[in-house]
Amino acid sequence: MEGDDHLREDEAPGAESLPGVLEVRGARIEAGPAEEAGSGKGVDLARAMLVGRLAEGGGGRCKRGARRRAEIEGAPEAEQVQVFGGLLPGHRGRGTELLHAPGGRAAEQLDRERDGGEPGSVAAGTQAKQFAGEIEGGSAGRGGLDLSHAPPPDLFIASAGPQCRCRSAFTQGLRKYTACPSYGGAETGARSGRSAYDRARAPHQGAFYFKASSSMHRFLVILLGLVLLFAFAACGDGESDEEEVLTLLYWQAPSLPGPYLSGGFKDRDAGAITLEPLAHYGPDGALVPALAEEIPTIENGGVSADRLSITWKLKEGVKWSDGSDMTAEDVVFTWRYCTHEATGCTAVEAFTGIASVEAVDRHTVRITFEEPTPYPYDAFVSAGTPIISAAQFADCVGEAAGGCEDENQGPLGTGPYRIVSFTPEVEAVFERNPHWREEKPYFDRVVLKGGGSATAAATAVLQWGIADYAWNLQVEPELLEALWAAGNGAVVSAFSDLVERIVVNQTNPDPALGDNRSEYLDSENPHPFLSFQPIRQAMSMAIDRERLTELYGFAGRPECDLIAGPAHYVSGANDECLTQDIAGANRLLDEHGVVDSDGDGIREHDGVPLRITYQTSTNAIRQATQELVRDWWREIGIETELVHHDAGVFFGSDLGPETYRRFFADVQMYATGGGIEPQNYLSDNRCTHIPTRDNSWSEGNVARACNPEYDAAFEQLPPLPIGAEREAVVKQLNDILVRSYVEIPLVSRGVVSAHANTLKGVEFNAWDSEVWNIAEWHR
DSSP: BBBSSSOOSSOOGGGGGGGGGEEEETTEEEOGGGGSSSSSSTTTTGGEEEEEEESSOOOOOOOOOOOTOOOOOOTTTTOEEEOOOOOOOTTGGGGGHHHHHHHHHHHHHHHHHHHGOOSSSSSSSSSHHHHHHGGGGGGTTOOOOOTTTTOOOEEEEEOSSSSOOOTTTTTTEEEEEEEEEEEHHHHHHHHHHHHHHHHHTTTOOOOOEEOOOGGGGGHHHHHHHHHEEEEEEEOOSSSOOOOEEEEEEEESSSSSSSSSSSOOHHHHHHHHHOOOOSSOOTTSSSSEEESSSSSOOOTTSSSSSTSSSSEEEBBBOOBBBBBBBBOOHOOOOHHHHHHGGGOTTTTTGGGEEEEEEEEETEEEEEEEESOOSSSOOOTTOOOSSSSHHHHTTTOOOOOGGGGGHHHHHHHHOOEEEEEEEEEEEEEEEEEEOOOOOOOSSSSSEEEEOOOOHHHHHHIIOOOOOOOSSSSOOOOOOOHHHHHHTTSSEEEEEEEEEEEEEEEEEOBBOGGGGGTTTTTTGGTTOOOOTTTTHHHHHHHHHOOOOOHHHHHHHHGGEEEEOOOSSSGOOOOOOOOGGGGHHHHHHHHHHHTTTOOOSSSOOOEEEEEEEEEEEEOOOOOOOHHHHHHHHHHHHHTTTTTEEEEOHHHHHHSSSSTTTTTTTTOOEEEEEEEEEEEEEEHHHTTSGGGOOOOOOOGTTTTTOOTTOHHHHHHHHHSEEEEEEESEEEEEEEEEEEEHHHHHHHHEEEEEEEEEEEEEOOOBOOOOOOOTTTTTTTGOOOH
16 A cells, blocks of 8 residues: 555655766756855845857757757857746746846846857847747746746756757857846846856856756756757767667656666666566556566466466577576576575565576576465566576675675666666666667667656656656646647656545544544444445545546546456446536435434434544645545535645554554545555455454554455455456455445546657556666657
C-alpha cells in the first residue's frame, strides 16, 4: 500500500544537492554570489526577466532547430531580440517595464550600449514592445515562460562555451542580460546588466545573468542548461548531418544507473537504457520477451504442471556492450548477487520463494520455487530486475557491492545503448551499443539530465521545445494544459493498478473505548452505523467521480473497480458508480429507515446520528477531494469532520494514533492497488487478515471487514494457473468487495510524462520503465 504516490517519489532533492556548476555540451552554468551582480540593492528579485540579443551575424546555417531559433545568413550586423524569461506571481505587468518604456532610462541605457559589442539592443521600439506584449498577462509568447508556479529567486550565470557556426539566439554572439525592473529604479537593473556583460567579454563566450531565488536553483539552472544544450546540438557546418541526440529530463536525478543498490524508479529507468530483463511488462500488463526467446507457460512446457519451476530459453547471440557473450550463467549470478544478504539489494523481494536458479546450458535457465507458484513471473521480469554481467560484477557481491564504484556507475548492458559516463544526481550519457543484436537504434546518443523540477522539465519539452522527454510530471493540471497548448509536445498518461479509495471502518473508533478503539474483538465491536450496508452504499452513490477526476487532470480517471488493471483482470461490472445519484442515495436511506427524526439535517441509524470523521494524508488534491465528498454527504444527511495528517506520519511505521493502520476514524482515504498479479492483495481482504493489537496492526484488511462469502470464493484462486478461469475468480472477488462498500473506489491514478511532437515510437507504460522500448524511439 502506498501513500501519495504508488509509483513515484514525491519530492525533488533538496537544494543542497545542487551541483555548483552544470556542464551541458560546451555550456557552463554556475551559481554565483549575489554581490557579483553589481549593487543588487533594491532589485525586485520577484520580477526578474530574461532578454536575449543576437549580434555579430555572419554566414552559416543551422541544419535543425527549434521554432524559436533565429537563422541569420550573411548579415554582418544582424540583431535579434529574444524574450524567453517570465514573471513571478503578481508582477506580470510591472515586470515588463523596461520593454514598455520608449525613451525610458533603462531602455536608453541599453540602447546606448548597442555599439561596439556593448550588451544592450533592447531599444524602445516596435520589436521590444511586441515581445513585452507577448509576455504580459502570463502569455509565454515567443519563448516566454510563465514562472507563476515557480519557487522564489537567486543568482546564476551561464557562460556559453565554444563558438557555434550558425547564428542562433542562443549561440555565437549571444549577449544575455537581465532587464531587472527594481523598486530602486531602472538604473539598478541596467547596472546588473552591465555586470553580466563584463563577465561575457571573453572570446566566444555569452552570458546569462539573472536574479532568481535559492529554491529556484533547479528550476532555472536546468532550463538554461537545456537552452544551451539545444543551441549547440542544433548547429552545424551546413555540410554534414548532425548527430541525433535524445534528451531525457528526470527532475529526480538518478543516484545510480540500475535498480539493485538504489530503489528509485529514476535509477531503474537510468539503468533500463542499457540493462535488460528476461521479459518486460507491456503497456497493457502483458508479458513481452526481452532476453528470452518466448514467455514460458504450462502450454509450451516452460512452466511445470506442478508450478514448482519455470524454465527460460535465452536468445542466442546476445552480447554485452563490451562484446563478450551473455549466457545463462549471468542470470544465475544476478540471483546470487541480489539475494546475498550483505549486498543490500533493494530488489530482493522479487526473488522471494525461489529455492534455486540454475543454468541448464548456455541458453537455458531453470528457476525452482519453494512451493507451487501460480504466477512465476516476478524474478527477472521488468526493468526492476535486469540481468547484470557476472564477469564485471564478480568481485562486487556481498559487502563489496557498495564499493564497486566503476561497476555500479558503468554497468555493461545488452540493450540498444551503452553507458559512456555517469555523474550521480546530475547526468547519464549513453551511445549506441555496437553489439546490439537488432536493428541499429535511431539515436547516436542519449543524454539523461537530472535535477530541476517537474515544472521546469514540462516547460522545456512542451513550451520551449528544447528537450525530448520529461518524466513524472507532478504538475498542476491547469499549468500542464497551458504548456501543452504551446504546441511543441504532447502530454501522455498511463494507468496501472493504483486506485484512490475510501476505506470504511467496520469497527467502532470511539475514543471512549480506550485500547479497544478500532479493534475487531472477534466481531464484538462493530461500527454503530457504518456496519449497515445500505449506508455505505448510499455514501458511494452520492459521489461524483467525474468531478473528482478533474482534480487529477491527466493523472486521473473515474474508477468503479478495486482491481483496475491489468485489463484481463478488470471486471467492468460496476460502472453504475460513474453516475452520481444523490436522489437515489436519499431514497435508499429512507427505504431502510435511516432518517432525520429530529429535523437537524442529520440522519440517524438506531438512534445514532450519522456523524463521521474522514481522515487522509496532507495533500492538496486529497484535501480538495475531502471537501467535495463532505458536501455531497451533507446532501444525504451525513455530517463529516475532515482530518488530515502529515504523510510521513499517516503512512509511517510507528503505529501511532494518526496512522492509517490504527484507523482511529470512521473513514479514511489513500491509494493502493493489486499489482500485476492481485492474489496477495485479494488475500489480504480475508477475515484472517484483520489488523489487531495482537498482530501489531500489520495485516492488510484495513477496513476490519469479515465476509465468509468472500473467504470461500478466495479459496478457488491459489490453485488456478494463469488463464481465463483464474481471471474469472479475480473478477468475482473484486465484485464482492466493491458491492460490500467497505472500500469505495474513487479515481484510478496514473503516471504523467511528456514528449516532443518530433519524438516517435514511445509506448508509454505504467507497468514497467517508461523507457522500456527506447530501442524503437526515433524522430
